[in-house]
Amino acid sequence: MVKEGDQPTHTLTSYYRPEHVEGTRLVDPTPRPAGKGGGFRVLYDAGYEIDHMKERLFARTPTSDEVKFLQLPPGEPVVELHRTTYTASGTVVEFAIGVHAASRFAWEYDFQVPDSAKDEKGQ
Structure with a gap:
């Protein structure tokens, strides 16, 4: 669980391929943050440099456990995040659910508009 002060904001669970994290702190089954630099730092140190990720977000009604765990007021929805993280060669190195x-x-997202949106003069 991640908190801002004493208030829980979200949970995030990451899944990795065993061959990518064997012998690292990520194989410890105890739920906890991955440490300084997080799981991406562990992957980088193991030779798997992150290139890009794909995220999918959707709102839904929380489960009763999520209401309790996140200390949600009655009627508040949750937003579920599914994230897939890739190397430049397309290897999936992490799947996370938040x-x-x-x-x-x-x-907040900031990204370039694809070339197809530009006119013939490149503007």
């Missing part, structure tokens, strides 16, 4: 209290979390 459950976020909708009122305590925000996403």
Whole structure:
């Protein structure tokens, strides 16, 4: 669970291929943060440099366990995140599922407009 002060904001569970993390701190089954630099640092140190990721977000009604765990007020939805992380060669190195209290979390994206949206003069 991740908190801001004493208030829980979300959970995040990452899954890795055993051959990518064998012998690292990520194989410890105890739920906890991966340490300084997180799981991406462990992957980088093992030779798997992150290149890009794909995220899927959707809102839903929380389970009773999520209401209790995230200390949600009645009627508050959660936003579930599914993230797949890749190397430049397309190797999947992480799949993560996050459950976020909708009122305590925000996403912001900044990305280039594809070339197909430009006119013939490149503008």
